Amino acid sequence: MLLQGQRFVVTGIASKLSIAWAIAEALHREGASLILTYPSDKIKKRVDMAAEQFDADLVLECDVASDESIETCFAAVREHWGDGIDGVVHAIGFAPMDQLNGDFTEVTTREGSQIAHDISAYSFVALAKASRDLLAMRHGSLLTLTYEGSISVLPNYNVMGMAKASLEASVRYLATSLGADGIRVNAVSAGPIRTLAASGIKSFRKMLDINEKITPLQRNITQAEVGNAALFLLSPWASGITGEILFVDAGFNTVAISEQLMLDDE
Numbered sequence: 001m002l003l004q005g006q007r008f009v010v011t012g013i014a015s016k017l018s019i020a021w022a023i024a025e026a027l028h029r030e031g032a033s034l035i036l037t038y039p040s041d042k043i044k045k046r047v048d049m050a051a052e053q054f055d056a057d058l059v060l061e062c063d064v065a066s067d068e069s070i071e072t073c074f075a076a077v078r079e080h081w082g083d084g085i086d087g088v089v090h091a092i093g094f095a096p097m098d099q100l101n102g103d104f105t106e107v108t109t110r111e112g113s114q115i116a117h118d119i120s121a122y123s124f125v126a127l128a129k130a131s132r133d134l135l136a137m138r139h140g141s142l143l144t145l146t147y148e149g150s151i152s153v154l155p156n157y158n159v160m161g162m163a164k165a166s167l168e169a170s171v172r173y174l175a176t177s178l179g180a181d182g183i184r185v186n187a188v189s190a191g192p193i194r195t196l197a198a199s200g201i202k203s204f205r206k207m208l209d210i211n212e213k214i215t216p217l218q219r220n221i222t223q224a225e226v227g228n229a230a231l232f233l234l235s236p237w238a239s240g241i242t243g244e245i246l247f248v249d250a251g252f253n254t255v256a257i258s259e260q261l262m263l264d265d266e
């Protein structure tokens with residue numbers, strides 16, 4: 001019970017496969033109290049299921065495309081936990097589907113780029129603004145989820161790579177801005193996992209197959225492994241860590257040419 005008596009707001013649950021579901025599960029397992037959020041009525045049912053399973057205090061609407069929705073959400077959080085919160089989890093990413101299939105230069109548009117950056121990167125700053133006072137009261141922390149596509153190129157990740165690079169820079173700027181308030185800001189960079197956000201991505205299966213040939217651990221990672229790393233960064237055990245991107249990718253980012261791919265070619 002690492003987090004008994006601590007309070008977290010978790011965004012980004014859309015199904016049992018969601019990374020946010022596994023983070024909520026890990027936080028709940030360690031005794032934390034939770035508020036869960038959903039972006040639209042379509043998703044609410046799933047979040048209600050999670051709320052029941054993890055004994056959440058509240059389920060609130062929070063569409064990060066709208067400042068008003070974010071403000072209303074955190075007003076309700078403030079109403080419930082007026083003396084502060086210990087953490088906010090941002091597990092949100094979105095680009096229009098047409099941006100994620102095909103040649104980067106061809107398929108990337110101004111509108112697609114704006115949406116990807118707004119929902120996937122700026123929204124983290126927006127959540128930081130809305131939760132700053134509550135986090136400062138208990139020296140809490142912010143956590144987001146990113147992906148290797150911010151640094152190196154993967155087929156079809158396209159404008160999401162730009163948005164994740166922006167998100168990772170925001171982790172560092174927020175960490176510096178909020179450090180004086182005792183608030184930490186970190187990210188987990190997760191390896192590929194089959195979630196709703198991976199469905200509809202052309203040849204995602206193939207990506208997972210190739211990934212397990214490249215990683216030092218010779219396998220893909222699980223949602224639960226991301227949940228445990230997230231739990232650590234959100235916990236007092238990580239009190240000296242801020243502005244950090246922690247890879248939970250079975251070592252993928254450390255390898256340039258894998259032994260396995262050399263063997264396959266012989």
Ligand code: NAD
Nearest residue numbers: 012013014018019039063064092093145192193195196197
């Ligand atoms: P997911 O589809 O389960 O989660 C994405 C979430 O974004 C959903 O819950 C969706 O409701 C939410 N969302 C979209 N638009 C929103 C809006 N306007 N307001 C509020 N919420 C909105 O998929 P996931 O893989 O669990 O993704 C969670 C995070 O993890 C994303 O940031 C994603 O980029 C990141 N990530 C995923 C992988 C992977 O391979 N699945 C790897 C690394 C990082």
Ligand code: 0WE
Nearest residue numbers: 093094095096097147155156157192197198201
């Ligand atoms: O960040 C992500 C998911 C990004 C994502 C996925 C979708 C699918 C549904 C953003 N927006 C949408 N919009 C939709 O309409 N990941 C890290 C998972 C992911 O997505 C990829 C990947 C990987 C890995 C897309 C192409 C290539 C690899």
